Every structure is written in structure tokens, then in C-alpha cells.
Amino acid sequence: MRRSFITICLMLAIGATIGSLAYPVFYSYPHRFDAVKAAIADPGPVVNTPWGPLSRADRDLVVQVEVDGLWEISAGRQAVDRAPTKAIKEAGSELVTGHTALDKQVSTVAAKLAITLPTGPTVEQQGWLAQLTAAQGDSYRREFANLLREEHGRLFQQLAQVRSSTRNSLVRDLATATNRTELGHITALEKTGYVDFDTVATDATASPATAATQVPAPAAS
Template identity: 40%
Template sequence: MTGAFIIGGAMSLAVAAFVYPSTPGASAAPASHDNIIAATPWGPLTEADRDFVVKVRAAGLWEYPVGQLGLQKGTTEAVVTASRHLIDGHAALDATCRKIAPLLNIMLPNVASPQQQGFVSALTTDTREQFNFDFANILRMTHGSIFNTVAKIRSTTKNTLVRALADQANDTVLDHITVMEKTGLVNFDQTLLRQTTPPDLPSSDLTPPPPTLGQPMTVLTPPQNATSTPVDIDAIT
């Protein structure tokens, strides 16, 4: 159904999972609170700070494979370009998350939530023509939703490492919003409506499973021609 931004089933649940995740190591309370959970050499760490680091990691765990999928199924140059940006940007963000998480004693998920995995599966079953439209609109919506969260963390965190991640995430999310819009496929009326409508889903449907003890950490490998770079932790520490 090309041109109609209709999302159902696993795809709709997966979108909600990105926008309003309940994550391992994160409180079930909203991530806007400022309860300090740890004193670190880089400043106090709040629950919102911790939730943010986990959200960035979880985002990459489904958007990176969607970018890879876009390289295979995208039928326009703009969609392929946007896919490359997803892979490049999330590989660099993931590297930063994996660097700062152990320093801040934050447990990161190792796989996306079941709904996020379902999202990837739904795009996998799209026809190539429908894929272009769903890809552009869903990714524009999810990035638009997280953009405000990035700004709030950047303006409120007292933790230097989290602030550096927020700076990087701000640049990456804005870039991804821009390349989605450049596809010319975004239905702004429907996308912005869905972006501002909270999903009605139980937290159990939105939670990435905690990593299995002894399981190697999933690494999002940067492309050979990567242009995005992780945060230089040595320059901060």
C-alpha cells in the first residue's frame, strides 16, 4: 500500500519500543527524573542519564540492521544513502556506549527487544517498493521522537561522559532525520501524529533482554568508509 503510512502488528509495536523503551538497568519510572544513582569521577549519574545510555545502545541494535537491509532492498539512491548513514552513525554511537557503560557501571542490552526485532522482520517482508516508504516514515518518526530526549539530557546532565554521548547523539539523530526527509517519501501529517502519540503497550513488550552471562557483546562494526567517530574517552578522562 505505497503512499499510505499504515503500520500494524509487530511493526507498530517495534516503533513504540524505540520511542518509549523500558530497558535493562533502567527504572520503570519516566526517564525525566533526576534521582542520583551513583557518584562517578565524571559527575553524578542520574536514572535519566543511565536510561539514555541504554536507549542509545538499544536504538543501534535495530537501526543498524535496518540500515543493512536498506542497502539490499532500497530502490532509490536517497534510501540507500540514508541506509549508509544509519550504519555509519549507529556504529560510532555504539562504540561510545560500549566505552562509557563499564565506566559508569551501566548494563547494556545485547539484542534488541522482541518488538524491535519484529520491526526488522516486518521490513524484511516488505516488497522493495513498500520498503522505501515504510523505511523513510518509520525512521523519521522514531528519530523525531528521540530528538527531544537527546536535547533534554544534554541540557540537564551533570555527567561529562553522558554529556559527550548526548552531543554525539544530537548530531547523529539530526543527520538521520535529514536524510530521511531527503528521500522525499515522508508523510509529515501521519508521521508527526504518530510521533506525538504515546503507545499503549506494557513495558514487558518494550524491554530488551539482559545479556546472558558470558555472552560476547554484540558489536556494530563501522563501515570501511566510516565518517562518524566515537567520543574520545581519553580526552575526557
């Protein structure tokens, strides 16, 4: 009898131990993604400005818009000069006009928010320009339309994320203007008839918006 009592006590103790270990696991299971969501939502160091708080995501977007414009203006000018088709020439002209205007707004925003802007395209973007320069005929037309269309699509995603969450009015206005400009560029590129939508869709799914272009980390002085 005594042995049975001891056995029961041991079983109860083991059960209580297992339960205490399992409780946090089952309790936290519905919240298992909270830490991941918090990490994604974390804006990083926030600086207060007269136009509202400025987050790391805000600064990244300002730099991204500038660095994209640096290479897209060059690509657009090249398309206008080479003019293999009327649609390609018009798309190139759209790139130059749109990003020239955006560049002025970016410069103003960066100066007010003390954000250091890059002075040239990234190594990757320089590679794209070299790729376009080396291409000829139909190959050039396809590479121009698809390279630019894919990159505009990625920036479009980043714009949506920042535009919906920023508390800074200057960044909000820049995101709105850039969104409008990018949509015009996407439309012009698609009108060339050379965009491969299957490839664009696949690349957009495989590549997150934040990895669209490797840009130098913006510095706030």
C-alpha cells in the same frame, strides 16, 4: 434574644469550619502541579562518579542509544543491500556508519559508568525489522523511511531532555554526539521523499519520548 445569639454563634462556627477546610485548597491551588513536576523531574537513584552524578535518566539514555543502534544498523544494512532507490541506499548507509561510531562511544561510556547494555534489539524492534523484510517495492520504501524517521524523532526528544539536565560529562558528550548523528539520519531519511510528515507529527504528539522504545532497565553494577 438568647436563641438569636446561639444561632449567630452556630453560623460563625460553621463558617470558620468551612473556611479552615477551604483554606488549604485555595492556598495550594497555584501549586497544584508541583507534585507532578517534582515526579517528572525526579532523576531517581543518583550514583556519584568521577564524571559527575549519574541519574536514572542518564542511564536510560545510554541504554536507549545502544538498543536503537542495534536495530537501526540492521535496518540500514538491509536498505543498502536492497537499494530500491539511491536515496534509500544513502539513508541506509548513514544509519550503519553513524550507529557503528556511536556504538563504540556507548560501549566506552557504559564500561566507565558500570552500565549493563542490551545485547540485541527489543521484541518490538525485531517486529519492525520483520515488517521491513516482508515489505516490497513502494511499500518497503515508505515503511523504511517512516518507521526510522518516527523513531529518530522520539529519541531526539529524549536527547534534548537529558542533554539539558544531566550533570555527568560522559553522558553529556554522548548526548551531544548522538544528537548530531540523529540529525544527520533524520535529514537523510527525509531526503528519500517518502516521509509522511502529517503522520510523524501526529505520532510525535501522541507518544511521549520516554515511551519510544521498550528497553530493559539498565543495571549499575
